[in-house]
Amino acid sequence: MENNKQRYTIGILVQNRPGVLARVVGLLSGRGFNIENITAAETNEPGITRITLVTSGDRRVLSQIVKQINKLVDTLKVFDFSETEFVDREMALIKVRAEEGTRAEVLRIVDIFRAKVVDVSPHFYTLEVTGNDSKIAAVMELLGQIGIVEIARTGKAALARSKKH
Amino acid sequence: MFECLKREGVEVIFGFPGGSVLDLYHEMTNHDIRHILVRHEQGAAHMADGYARATGRVGVCLVTSGPGATNTVTGVATAYADSVPMVIITGQVPTAMIGDDAFQEVDIIGITRPCTKHSYLVRDVNDLARVIKEAFYLARTGRPGPVLVDLPKDVQQAQADFRYPRRIDLPGYHPTVEAHMGQIKRAYQFIKKARHPVLYIGGGVVHSGAYDELVRFAEMTRIPVTGTLMGLGSFPATVTDAAGRKEPHPLWLGMLGMHGTFRANMAVSHSDLLIAVGARFDDRVTGKISGFAPKAKIVHIDIDPTSISKNVEVDIPIVGDCKNALEKLIQMVEAEPIEGLDELRAPWAGQIHEWRETYPLAYTQDSDVIKPQFVVDTIYRVSNGDAVITTEVGQNQMWTAQYYLFDRPRRLLTSGGLGTMGYGLPAAIGAQVGMPDRLVVDIAGDGSIQMNIQEVITAVCNCLPVKVAILNNRYLGMVRQWQELFYQKNYCGTCLDASPDFVKLAEAYGAVGLRATKPEEVEPVLREAFSINKPVLMDFVVSPEEGVYPMVPAGKSISEMLLV
Ligand SMILES: Cc1ncc(C[n+]2csc(CCOP(=O)(O)OP(=O)(O)O)c2C)c(N)n1
Numbered sequence: 001m002e003n004n005k006q007r008y009t010i011g012i013l014v015q016n017r018p019g020v021l022a023r024v025v026g027l028l029s030g031r032g033f034n035i036e037n038i039t040a041a042e043t044n045e046p047g048i049t050r051i052t053l054v055t056s057g058d059r060r061v062l063s064q065i066v067k068q069i070n071k072l073v074d075t076l077k078v079f080d081f082s083e084t085e086f087v088d089r090e091m092a093l094i095k096v097r098a099e100e101g102t103r104a105e106v107l108r109i110v111d112i113f114r115a116k117v118v119d120v121s122p123h124f125y126t127l128e129v130t131g132n133d134s135k136i137a138a139v140m141e142l143l144g145q146i147g148i149v150e151i152a153r154t155g156k157a158a159l160a161r162s163k164k165h
Numbered sequence: 166m167f168e169c170l171k172r173e174g175v176e177v178i179f180g181f182p183g184g185s186v187l188d189l190y191h192e193m194t195n196h197d198i199r200h201i202l203v204r205h206e207q208g209a210a211h212m213a214d215g216y217a218r219a220t221g222r223v224g225v226c227l228v229t230s231g232p233g234a235t236n237t238v239t240g241v242a243t244a245y246a247d248s249v250p251m252v253i254i255t256g257q258v259p260t261a262m263i264g265d266d267a268f269q270e271v272d273i274i275g276i277t278r279p280c281t282k283h284s285y286l287v288r289d290v291n292d293l294a295r296v297i298k299e300a301f302y303l304a305r306t307g308r309p310g311p312v313l314v315d316l317p318k319d320v321q322q323a324q325a326d327f328r329y330p331r332r333i334d335l336p337g338y339h340p341t342v343e344a345h346m347g348q349i350k351r352a353y354q355f356i357k358k359a360r361h362p363v364l365y366i367g368g369g370v371v372h373s374g375a376y377d378e379l380v381r382f383a384e385m386t387r388i389p390v391t392g393t394l395m396g397l398g399s400f401p402a403t404v405t406d407a408a409g410r411k412e413p414h415p416l417w418l419g420m421l422g423m424h425g426t427f428r429a430n431m432a433v434s435h436s437d438l439l440i441a442v443g444a445r446f447d448d449r450v451t452g453k454i455s456g457f458a459p460k461a462k463i464v465h466i467d468i469d470p471t472s473i474s475k476n477v478e479v480d481i482p483i484v485g486d487c488k489n490a491l492e493k494l495i496q497m498v499e500a501e502p503i504e505g506l507d508e509l510r511a512p513w514a515g516q517i518h519e520w521r522e523t524y525p526l527a528y529t530q531d532s533d534v535i536k537p538q539f540v541v542d543t544i545y546r547v548s549n550g551d552a553v554i555t556t557e558v559g560q561n562q563m564w565t566a567q568y569y570l571f572d573r574p575r576r577l578l579t580s581g582g583l584g585t586m587g588y589g590l591p592a593a594i595g596a597q598v599g600m601p602d603r604l605v606v607d608i609a610g611d612g613s614i615q616m617n618i619q620e621v622i623t624a625v626c627n628c629l630p631v632k633v634a635i636l637n638n639r640y641l642g643m644v645r646q647w648q649e650l651f652y653q654k655n656y657c658g659t660c661l662d663a664s665p666d667f668v669k670l671a672e673a674y675g676a677v678g679l680r681a682t683k684p685e686e687v688e689p690v691l692r693e694a695f696s697i698n699k700p701v702l703m704d705f706v707v708s709p710e711e712g713v714y715p716m717v718p719a720g721k722s723i724s725e726m727l728l729v
Pocket residue numbers: 557558559560561562584585586587609610611612613614636638640641642643644
């Protein structure tokens with residue numbers, strides 16, 4: 001089974017009704033799928049929410065789950081991004097140790113990755129980094145050597161390229 | 166609330182009151198709606214289910230919050246597993262107290278989320294009419310199922326102007342009814358070429374009302390038909406000849422799967438084309454997947470896209486209503502009839518006939534101990550094959566499926582997907598409410614009947630003359646059979662040598678109790694029971710260690726049957 005395991009990003013448009021997120025999540029957790037991250041927020045159309053979630057597991061089981069999500073009464077549309085090209089971004093707030101000797105290094109990393117310093121205190125900088133998985137992973141690795149104190153990530157937002165979905 | 170139910174054509178509610186639904190009960194007396202007071206909320210749910218399965222209408226039950234609601238959960242899950250249209254109305258604590266662990270509060274929406282088609286918590290009385298309309302619409306359309314409406318007490322007390330919405334606005338809900346013509350054409354190309362085709366039908370045929378179309382299609386193409394437990398009655402098991410005698414329908418193979426007939430399982434195993442209609446390739450049907458119809462192309466017609474290619478990879482998926490798809494297939498056959506049908510089908514029909522003759526379903530009533538199969542067989546004869554039959558779960562259920570021949574849909578009501586012991590009696594009561602003039606018989610086990618025995622009094626109080634035939638083998642027989650075959654006859658926890666005296670029990674409830682201990686008593690007991698216009702419990706003391714055969718051991722291919 002392990003070798004069938006893959007990472008999937010799924011986009012879901014739903015009517016924003018009570019319990020809709022619980023229903024979607026229940027379909028995954030009920031089958032033992034772990035959700036790696038999930039975002040949900042209203043779209044430009046009032047009452048319609050876009051959920052983006054990342055999970056990994058067996059392809060066949062996942063396509064069954066996608067069908068089931070589609071079947072939910074409140075679901076308007078589901079996109080399995082493993083079948084299309086898509087752009088995705090995530091934002092992370094990273095509080096990092098910024099002392100006498102490391103401040104310059106932190107600022108250099110900020111510069112290279114086009115991050116922003118959004119808060120400064122005597123011993124810490126809080127940075128805002130936006131990017132895809134690999135960019136955030138790279139920043140985390142570099143800052144990790146200096147000393148990450150805390151981190152908060154938004155989870156992924158994704159849209160298919162070109163065609164409107 | 167009751168105005169809404171009236172608009173939906175609800176004539177009866179199965180319910181049990183409590184603090185959180187007192188307002189509804191208070192109001193109920195002002196409306197012309199029948200209320201059946203049950204003795205346990207599980208009974209209410211199964212009655213609504215039995216009523217729905219027998220009539221095709223949406224069954225309704227009403228219970229209080231907390232324990233009232235949780236007591237329905239098995240009934241809701243049972244209905245969900247078999248796609249039964251039902252609306253469950255549960256009381257809830259006042260909105261302001263939700264989430265506070267208030268007295269008799271449970272999150273019933275959360276508890277039932279995986280076993281309802283949809284559910285609603287009504288927070289504003291102005292939403293009530295819309296919610297009720299949507300609930301009934303969702304319950305009965307597409308793949309039917311139970312819908313739960315949770316009604317806080319303050320919402321029940323609130324006032325609103327009654328305006329019943331005319332339209333349904335559910336932008337995310339569009340079940341595909343129309344079968345895709347391109348797929349139908351592709352399927353028909355296979356059908357024309359097939360030499361060993363089999364139709365494999367399930368409960369979807371019942372739900373879509375496709376009986377006539379199925380019979381027509383099968384007879385036009387002379388394709389033999391096998392059914393799942395839920396599909397029994399969707400194709401006539403017998404035909405009546407000119408002299409009024411019943412003959413087996415030449416195309417009917419009987420049930421397939423774990424306790425299917427030899428000929429059905431062999432036909433599927435040797436088929437070159439399997440046309441699944443409203444069936445879902447359940448593991449009790451397929452056995453080991455790789456051994457299921459290994460040589461066949463598979464066409465699958467189902468209204469629920471999630472059923473297709475779930476367990477078995479399908480060659481031609483057709484999403485749509487069974488009736489619609491069969492109508493289109495019939496048009497295809499009419500436009501391009503299959504050439505040389507007689508010669509084409511002769512070898513296959515001959516082969517099936519041979520299988521039928523080799524291992525027919527059979528038992529011998531030789532000793533002076535009653536065989537359970539003989540009881541079912543006699544119920545079939547005495548009722549003219551025309552009763553509404555419910556079952557419990559276990560051997561009683563499988564013998565019913567094997568020995569009671571169903572010619573019409575909605576005549577066998579049984580918990581297939583969930584296998585709920587205790588379903589049969591309340592389902593029979595619900596069915597009797599919906600079909601007051603028809604004979605309704607619960608074929609029960611001595612174990613299962615005790616799971617909802619309290620509902621006998623519901624039948625007595627409401628003058629519902631259901632009949633219960635207990636196949637009393639003093640065992641949880643089906644489990645014992647597995648222990649016999651796969652657990653070295655270690656009958657741990659399955660012996661029921663201490664059961665109540667069912668005759669006295671019936672009498673205690675004000676019903677009639679009858680007993681048969683010898684084969685020659687079976688028919689007279691049945692005739693007497695069927696002539697009494699009251700609920701009757703019949704205790705048939707049957708041979709204890711009879712098994713259900715054929716049997717496909719779990720995990721084996723369906724061609725590997727134990728035939729003892
Ligand atoms: C609620 C519930 N609990 C347990 C089971 C497991 N089970 C399946 S068949 C069976 C035996 C039923 O015994 P009985 O009603 O006497 O029927 P028999 O098989 O003897 O005809 C049991 C315990 C079940 N299906 N449902």
